[in-house]
Amino acid sequence: MRTTSGAGIGWFSIGAEGKNLLDHWDHGRLIQQSYYGKHDGTRWMDQPWTWNPVQGGDFKGGPAKVLELKAEKTSLYAKTMARHWSGCMDLPEGIFEEWISLEGRLAKIKFRFTYSGTETHPEQSQEIPAVFTEPHLTTLVIYDGEKPWTGGALSRSQPGWPNESRKPTEKWAAWVGSDDRGIGIHVPSMENLTCYRFGKNPDAKGACSYCAPLIRFAITPGKVFEYDAWVTAGSVDEIRTAFAKLQPLPPAPTEKPAAPPAPAPPSSAAAK
Numbered sequence: 173m174r175t176t177s178g179a180g181i182g183w184f185s186i187g188a189e190g191k192n193l194l195d196h197w198d199h200g201r202l203i204q205q206s207y208y209g210k211h212d213g214t215r216w217m218d219q220p221w222t223w224n225p226v227q228g229g230d231f232k233g234g235p236a237k238v239l240e241l242k243a244e245k246t247s248l249y250a251k252t253m254a255r256h257w258s259g260c261m262d263l264p265e266g267i268f269e270e271w272i273s274l275e276g277r278l279a280k281i282k283f284r285f286t287y288s289g290t291e292t293h294p295e296q297s298q299e300i301p302a303v304f305t306e307p308h309l310t311t312l313v314i315y316d317g318e319k320p321w322t323g324g325a326l327s328r329s330q331p332g333w334p335n336e337s338r339k340p341t342e343k344w345a346a347w348v349g350s351d352d353r354g355i356g357i358h359v360p361s362m363e364n365l366t367c368y369r370f371g372k373n374p375d376a377k378g379a380c381s382y383c384a385p386l387i388r389f390a391i392t393p394g395k396v397f398e399y400d401a402w403v404t405a406g407s408v409d410e411i412r413t414a415f416a417k418l419q420p421l422p423p424a425p426t427e428k429p430a431a432p433p434a435p436a437p438p439s440s441a442a443a444k
Contacts, residue, residue: 173241173248173250173270173272174196174202174228175238175241176235177196177199177202177204177227177228177229177235177236178199178204178226178227178228178229178235178236178237178238178252178255178268179227179238179241179250179252179270180196180199180202180203180204180205180227180228180236181194181202181203181204181272181281181403182194182196182202182203183196184203184279184355184403184405185405186277186405186406190405191306192306193305193306193309193354193355193405194304194305194306194355195304195305195306195307195380195381196304197304197378197380198231198233199226199228199229199230199231199233199234199235199236199255200226200228200229200231200257200302200304201228201304201380201382202227202228202302202304203281203301203302203303203304203357203403204226204227204228204301204302205226205227205268205270205283205285205299205301205302206224206225206226206227206257206298206299206301206302206384207224207225207226207266207285207296207298207299207391208222208223208224208293208296208297208298209222209223209224209225209291209293209294209296209391210222210223210291210293210294211223212259214256214258214259215258216231216257216258217231221257221258222258222296223256223259223291223293224256224257224258224259225254225255225256225257225263225266225268225285226254226255226256226257226302227252227254227255227268227270228255229255230255230256230257230258230259230260230261231257231258231260232260234255234260235255236252236253236254236255236262236268237252237253237255237262238250238251238252239251239252239253239267246273246274247271247272247273247274248270248271248272249269249270249271249272250268250269250270251267251268251269251270252267252268252269252270253266253267253268254266254267254268263289265287265288265289266285266286266287266288266289267285267286267288268283268284268285269283269284269285269286270282270283270284277404277405277406277410277414278402278403278404278414278418279402279403279404280400280401280402281400281401281402281403282398282399282400283300283301283398283399283400283401284396284397284398285395285396285397285398286395286396287391287392287393287394287395287396288393288394289393290393291393292390292392292393293390293391293392294390295388295389295390296388296389296390296391297366297386297387297388298386298387298388298389298397299366299384299385299386300359300361300362300384300385300386300387300399300401301384301385301401302382302384303357303382303383303384304380304381304382305347305354305355305380305381305382306381307371307374307375307376307379307380307381308349308374309347309348309349309354309355309381310330310347310349310350310369310374310381311328311329311330311347311348311349311352311354312328312329312330312331312338312345312346312347312367312381312383313326313327313328313345313346313347313348313356313408313411314326314327314338314340314342314344314345314346314365315327315340315341315342315344315412316338316339316340316341317341318341320341320342320343321342321416321419326408326412330369331367331368331369332368332369333368333369333370334368335366335367335368336366336367336368337364337365337366337367338364338365338366338367339364339365340362340364340365342412342415343358343359343360343362343385344356344357344358344359344411344412344415345357345365345367345383345385346408346411346412347381347383348408352407352408353405353406353407353408354405354408354411355403355404355405355411356403356404356405356408356411356412356414356415357383357385357401357402357403358401358402358403358415358418359385359399359400359401359402360400361385361387361399361400362385362386362387363385363386363387363388364385364386365383365384365385365386366383366384366386367382367383367384368382369381369382370382385401387399402414402415402418
């Protein structure tokens with residue numbers, strides 16, 4: 173967790189000495205909760221924007237406030253007051269919670285958003301969560317075929333700018349580098365995926381790779397929304413295998429009872 177960015181996740185690596193695979197160039201570039209509501213007159217740079225509570229902080233550099241933080245050997249918990257990305261103000265009506273636990277090579281993350289405001293916002297596509305990776309991870313990998321979890325061929329692409337859409341039927345996506353290694357996220361409740369690459373040269377200032385699993389809903393008074401995500405790193409095969417192990421086993425085939433034997437034909441002596 174990056175405590176200077178609302179306890180958003182700003183570091184993920186294999187082992188303490190491993191290379192960080194996440195981008196934390198500003199308060200928007202993390203793995204973090206982010207939601208959208210109605211147009212409210214705020215602007216991000218030169219773009220009209222919406223009510224947008226985020227976990228990390230605003231685009232001008234104002235961090236979100238961490239309200240509570242607990243750390244144990246293999247788990248973390250954080251509670252954060254939302255920050256308006258484009259409005260650059262605290263949003264006390266939005267509270268984020270985050271539980272992280274390590275399960276082997278997987279990090280299981282439970283996210284919760286609690287809205288105590290009185291405004292009713294229109295239905296929007298919501299990021300669950302926003303994911304920004306190290307800019308040298310330039311290739312997006314998904315499975316978008318019709319037979320998930322059967323080992324079918326994967327799709328690899330380099331999304332452009334601005335956002336492009338994908339439909340991962342295995343409900344995961346990974347950003348990898350030229351060695352086919354990187355970081356992947358699996359969100360079972362996702363409906364589709366948005367993604368982009370900013371900056372063709374990975375070494376250019378501000379370059380990044382982004383994706384976000386999406387689901388549509390409206391934020392209304394009393395709304396509580398929570399979901400689970402799993403993150404892991406390694407080769408594409410290792411990432412996919414780790415997520416495949418989370419899937420429920422198919423039901424065992426049931427055997428039909430054996431048919432009773434056919435009756436013996438009548439003997440010729442009994443025939444009439």
